Amino acid sequence: MRDVKLPEVRKAEILDASMKLFMEKGYLQTTTKDIINQVGISRGLLYYHFKNKAEILYILVEKSVNPLIVQMKKIVNNMSLPPTEKLNQFLQTTIIQEDTITEEKITLQETVHLEENRYMMDRFYHKFIEKLLPLFTKVIEEGKEQNVFQVDFPYETAHFLVTGYVFVSNDLKLKNLGLAEMNVYLQAFKGVLAKTLGIEASVLDE
Structure with a gap:
């Protein structure tokens, strides 16, 4: 069953995961695929909430x-x-x-x-x-x-x-x-x- 969360909750998860990756790998080395994998969501869901990195x-x-x-x-x-x-x-x-x-x-x-x-x-x-x-x-x-x-x-x-x-x-x-x-x-x-x-x-x- 797909994990459905409120938009504000999902956005917070993406932001937290991105900040963690930026600190660990650096902004330039972090890809949207890294963020997607870290949060465990689809690419479409990432771009639903944010235009880009x-x-x-x-x-x-x-x-x-x-x-x-x-x-x-x-x-x-x-x-x-x-x-x-x-x-x-x-x-x-x-x-x-x-x-x-x-x-x-x-x-x-x-x-x-x-x-x-x-x-x-x-x-x-x-x-x-x-x-x-x-x-x-x-x-x-x-x-x-x-x-x-x-x-x-x-x-x-x-x-x-x-x-x-x-x-x-x-x-x-x-x-x-x-x-x-x-x-x-x-x-x-x-x-x-x-x-x-x-x-x-x-x-x-x-």
Whole structure:
């Protein structure tokens, strides 16, 4: 009797099996046949859920940053935090701490750095920006309403800031820079952020 499972269960199995194979064999060495054999499904069922191996990787990367989005939403919606503190925590959540680096994250970083995945990651970064933009905009608008930030166009300003931050920070992570080097870039961005919002840079370090 054929093993029939809910679509979300089957998709989760395919994603888990793919991640395991990527870590064991590497992304380039893993074939769709490997994934099919690992899960024990037909080729047709694999392509019913995913267009190709690249889409599987895309969803794995997206899944890995979902906790970050959830954390940022909590920060932005915390009405007890002043706008400057929200910005500071917003930035701190994007730093990869040494104790949170896992084999899975290392594998994903190495994989997305491959030349053949450049277009896919560009598409992912734009989608990531779409999720961050309303959150960042909300913080800037809140600061403007409280006369903390001196900004005429909150949304447009947030768009420039978020786009630059996402592309630069992710490019640096793919280059495997250490935390000390990443912190230099973070401080530089805080300087840009402070000048753009009309506040003292030291406020973002409090």
